Amino acid sequence: MSTGVYFQLMNPLVFGLFSLGFLGIHHMRPSKSTLVISISYVVGAIAFISDLIFQDSTLLITRVPIAGLYAITTCMLVAALFLHYRGKAPWTVLGGLLVVHLAIYSYLMAIEADWIRSFSANAGCGILASIGLFAFRGKLDRTLDRVTFSILALCCAQSFIRPAIIAVLASGPLTNANHSETTFIFAMHFVVGACAVTMGMCLILVFSQAIFNDLRNNSVTDVLTGINNRRGFDEAGNLVLQNSAAQPVSLILADLDHFKSVNDNYGHAFGDGVIASFGALMGDYARFGRVAGRLGGEEFGLLLPGVPLSMAAELAESIRRRFAAANIQPGEPHDVLTASFGVAQYKKEESLSQLMTRADQALYRSKDCGRDRVTCDTEIPDTAAEPTQNMYPATSATVQKLPVKYG
Template identity: 30%
Template sequence: MSGAGFILAINLFVAGLLASAFMMIAVYDVRRISARWLALAYALGVAYLAIEAVIPLMSNARMAVVLGFATFLGATIVLNVGLAHKYDSMPPWKPMLAFLALATLVVYFVQDLPRHSLGRMMAYQLPFGAMQFAGALLVWSARKRLDRLDYGLMAILSVSGAHFIAKPFMAHALGGWGTDPQAYLGSTYALFSQSLGTVLSISLALLILVVLVRDVLGEATARSETDALSGLLNRGGFERHAAAALRDAVRQGLPVTLVISDLDHFKAINDSYGHASGDRVIEAFSHFIHESKAGHHIAGRIGGEEFAIILPGTHLAAARLFAEGARSAFSALPIQGLPASCRFTASFGVAELVAGEGIDQLLRRADAALYEAKKDGRDCVRLAAGNMAQLPADSNIVSFGGKPPSA
């Protein structure tokens, strides 16, 4: 077996493993449509490599060469469909299928050209390069949501596309790609082409796998940190994200404030209207909090009817304004499925981070302020001990009912 033939055998085995890996992801998460397409792409890669392996055994390999070309180009198109699903783009089916048909027809007719003519080589290799660049563009279409792994994937697709375009020139530099299809695997160009192609294809496949696994793990983590009823972070998720926000704020020298709220007389709501109605009140308050917070705020349901919001970059006075606005607006909010005359209220405790505090200490101080709000009649905002001195001298905001904020 020639060196190129040995690499071809390795590629055949690796492509089968990759197809199986993508299929396992698709089976694990049936919603991940992209993994199914990627598994199909590498299964087509296996078929293409099998065709390449049998070409040396044929006396007239014209149709096998054309079939191999169409199979591999089809694999790159299917890979692009998988990328389109991964990055939430509409797969450009019609132009890609038209391109497949046209390119295959061209490759069929250029078989009549001299084997080492540049036009024949370009007709064979350029379509693969074009599809790799199209894949890079599909990734780029989601640039607002990309991270370094996604940009790395786009870079490898671009390098792979450039590699296909450069192949005809490599072939000329290395003495051609064999006097006939049967001699291809014995050529120096075949050894170089198969080796470089192996490096790029495995790099591409492994990076796509890493990206998919990252997404699967990220979504699993998000599900484990999300409260099913409210759609907000659960206590564990909130504490983890809040601790990270505190570290970032301290590192950047920014203020950070915590607002804790608790639905008033919640047991009475369940007793009077039933637990399903109590759930609707929680859902309504959660939705209200989600819509009220800014994108960089962190909100969670940390108890049965208790909620918390971290406001990075926000001083105590602004956080109290936020809490007062939320308290006032929620008290006027009708709840779907409950009598129109029913209105519900919430109490709030507010604490700003002080030097040396962690999330646990901040939570305790905000919770103590919430307890003061409950003790003072509910439906009001109270500030944590140790933060009153941080209010502006001209601050005259009072809680609901005209009661002055107390420590």
């Protein structure tokens, strides 16, 4: 067995390993994109093996199916990119181009068009692969995505450039008879294999990063409400304060009134619905760099960069009214649900925990004054003159649970 044959056998082996790798990723994070790309590498491996077995064949019945396998591999790779970046694959477009590509290739095979036939096989796959470039439209913010896009663009370009260069450098015309004896086959296996390996490595990093992002989001996201948990709120809040510069930053703390009675009277399922509803309400206001979080139990926070105290108090009042008017479970009678709010504005050189302490004192004042109201920390007598007791110590990587203080 020649060295060239050994080399050609490497491609199906590598493709098989990549298929197993993407299948493993699919097992950890099930998605259509990873499953489709795993299958594409299996089809690619079959294409290489078939090409090796029938490389001396000039029959239409063998060459067209092999060209079809390469083209299907490309189509599935492109479909996987669209599924990952855009959520939907252009199967109709890809299927139509696949049929046209194979029809042209079959015609050129039938008339023995020599080099043009080989060029069409590669150019057809290049055109199919170029469709994948559109999957990255508006998705090139991250370096890894830009690198993947660039590699795919190079893979598309080589499909046109490589056969042209080989045709120029080949000693004599490229025909069906000498096709397997030229450098064309070796160059095709080498370049296509190198492109597939490089692309596969990039995609493994892309999908691995998605898994990492999922894990991180799960670690900083409250499952019941979908907004930040205490850890996520602290991390995002500290970044806001670090980047606040000269702009005002205000904090709203909210606590649901008599929540223990809600659970006792209507059940924990209803109570969870109340928590989820209020979390969604807070999330509605978490735009333009604002940070919403469930700090523990029935207590929530909303950090507002660029918002002064007076405007933050108006937002808190809007949230209070909307929550009081909310219908948690239509058709199910229940008492009017209310929440109390405390508002404070960030002071220079103040930590997030100190800001939260002042907002918490304002919230405590709202509770003392009858609940279902908004209080700013400036309304508390002698607040500025008194030293601030740190009721919200800074948290570490672990989530700190807050005790239920109000009710």
